[in-house]
Amino acid sequence: MRPLQPLALTVSAPPHRHCGVTVRGRMGNILLAMAPAVVMAVASFGVSGFRVMAMAVAAAILTEAVCDKFMDRETQIHDLHAAVVGLSFAFLLPASAPWWLAAIGSAISIVLGKMVFGGLGGSPFCAPLIGWAVCRLSWPLFMDLDASMLNVELTYPLAQLKNFGLGFVSVTDLGQLFMGRQLGGLGAVQIAGVLIGGLYLILRKHISWIIPVGVIAGALITAALFNAADPNVYAPATFHVLTGSMMFGAFFLATDGPSSPNRRIPMLLFGLLIGVMIIIIRVYGVYPDGTPFAILLASLFTPVFERIRPKPFGVR
Amino acid sequence: MSKLWKEFSKGLWKELPPFKLVLGLCPVLAVTNTANNGLGMGAAVIFVLTLSNLLVSLVRKAIPAKVRIACFIVIAASLVVAVELLMQAFSYPLYQQLGIFVPLIVVNCIILGRAEAFASKNPPLLSIADGLGMGIGFTMSLTFLGSLREILGQGTWFGMHVTWDGFEPFGFMVQAPGAFVSLGVLLALMNFMENVRRKRRGLKAVEGPSHDCGSCGACGSSSKC
DSSP states (O other): OOOOOOOOOOOOOSOOOOOOOOHHHHHHHHHHHHHHHHHHHHHHHTHHHHHHHHHHHHHHHHHHHHHHHHTTSOOOGGGSHHHHHHHHHHHTSOTTOOHHHHHHHHHHHHHHHTGGGTSTTOOSSOHHHHHHHHHHHHOHHHHOTTGGGTTSSOOOHHHHHHHHOGGGOSOOOHHHHHTTOSOSSTTTTOHHHHHHHHHHHHHTTSSOSHHHHHHHHHHHHHHHHHHHHOTTTSOOHHHHHTSTTHHHIIIIITTOTTTSOOSHHHHHHHHHHHHHHHHHHHHHSSSSOOHHHHHHHHHHHHHHHTTOOOOOTTOO | OHHHHHHHHIIIIITOIIIIIOOOHHHHHHSTTSHHHHHHHHHHHHHHHHHHHHHHHHTTTTSOGGGHHHHHHHHHHHHHHHHHHHHHHHOHHHHHHHGGGTGGGGGOHHHHHHIIIIITTSOHHHHHHHHHHHHHHHHHHHHHHHHHHHHHHHSEETTEEOSOTTOOOOGGGGSHHHHHHHHHHHHHHHHHHHHHHHHHTTOOOOOSOOOOHHHHOTTSOSSOO
16 A cells, blocks of 8 residues: 655745746846937937947946945846936936046936935935936036037027027927937937837836826926917927927836836826926926926825825725 | 043044934034035034033032023023124124024034033033033034035135046035935945944944834834835
8 A cells, every 4th residue: 555645735935926027127128118219319429429328327337336345235236227227317418428427427326316225126216317416416517408519400499498488499390309300318309219118118018108198198288288378488288298308207217116106096196297397397497308307306296196095995 | 530531532433423423413414515614613513512511510400400401592592692793703704604503503402412411410520521522523523524515516625726627526515415415425434334343343233223113104004014
């Protein structure tokens, strides 16, 4: 008679199944989605654009490695998040940015925007925007997209709108704006490339469609209201959506995981707040393009939006 | 004598007011945009702190316990008015730079903290040593933070040009957010150094405050996290 075999059971802690999405895979996909804009930026600004992006990415990865060493923890640079932060930061810079600006700003993005909060997933802000804000306050001359790029024939439509009025904007043709024939953050103004990348991310479900739609809808509605009030002073809504870093912010910065809410209604409100704030800053603020500040501001509201949540089952 | 030295020297490093006790942050954040301002503010605080410690210590037995805070404030306020008038007379530009923060020394936590925690329980000589030590520690911290912010943010130190040509000043540092960031980084560095020191002695590193989930409730789940 055979001895009774006990059933072979594996005891382990949940989760027992994994869908296969890794941080590295997700970040790789985001980098892939940024590729069209990178190609367009290099085509538009040449080597100087490539130089800024390479410097920022390298500085971000190096800074994260040093921080990990300093914090006595295993390095996580292979998850590519540092590369995404560096590239996103470079996308907001003018192509003429000096090398130290790209390096310092990128390092600040990683240190103050990510590592001081405990690494990936801990930051209440979108990391590249922290670096952008610090640099914008510190070196306004080098960060000024208009003044630092006088030697190219492209123009910065938002600065023209802000400083001279709607009648002096030299490129209002939406098709040209769409193809990136404008000045701005070197990658962020490559609207077509950014849009392709954003749609790719949405189709692969790496980001939700709600936040970008919220941002664009909020901006369109607010800009349309202003435009309806006085079409001679306020630019049309479509112009606002296709200029500056609005598209890049909507698809890549506002959808940053830890700093944005994660339910449908909060996401929509978050997006709408960003869109409305962008137009308000563009109309009333001192900065020509309000996208980074609008997103930083909305990130502060994330915990408030997160309070909108379904009632747990059985709770009165 | 050794006791006197102990009370004096604890303010210099072991209980360095802004960076170890994290007291008196209002002037630390507000006036340290240049090294000169930090030094001037520190000097005013040394004066007020030493004299208020002395006076509080002298009258410590006459003050009823119930009104002691008000008495301490009155003493500190009189001294601050004296400092303010002296500054107006002898260093008017500095007075204009520091502005509202000179009168605000009255409500500085260090003054009240030392009066309450030390001077009201100890004899005058020890209180003077304590006030002087704390004041000098405070001045050193303010001057250090001011130097850091001035050198990075303006490229100068006490108004002298100390950086190389082509240095682009890091303007963020002299503005308000730079104060918070640099103070936070300094505090982190202090803790890091403390942990390195403990590790060398073979002690366990000090972690942050152990987080009690039950008392916080920020995430909404009151029972478990």
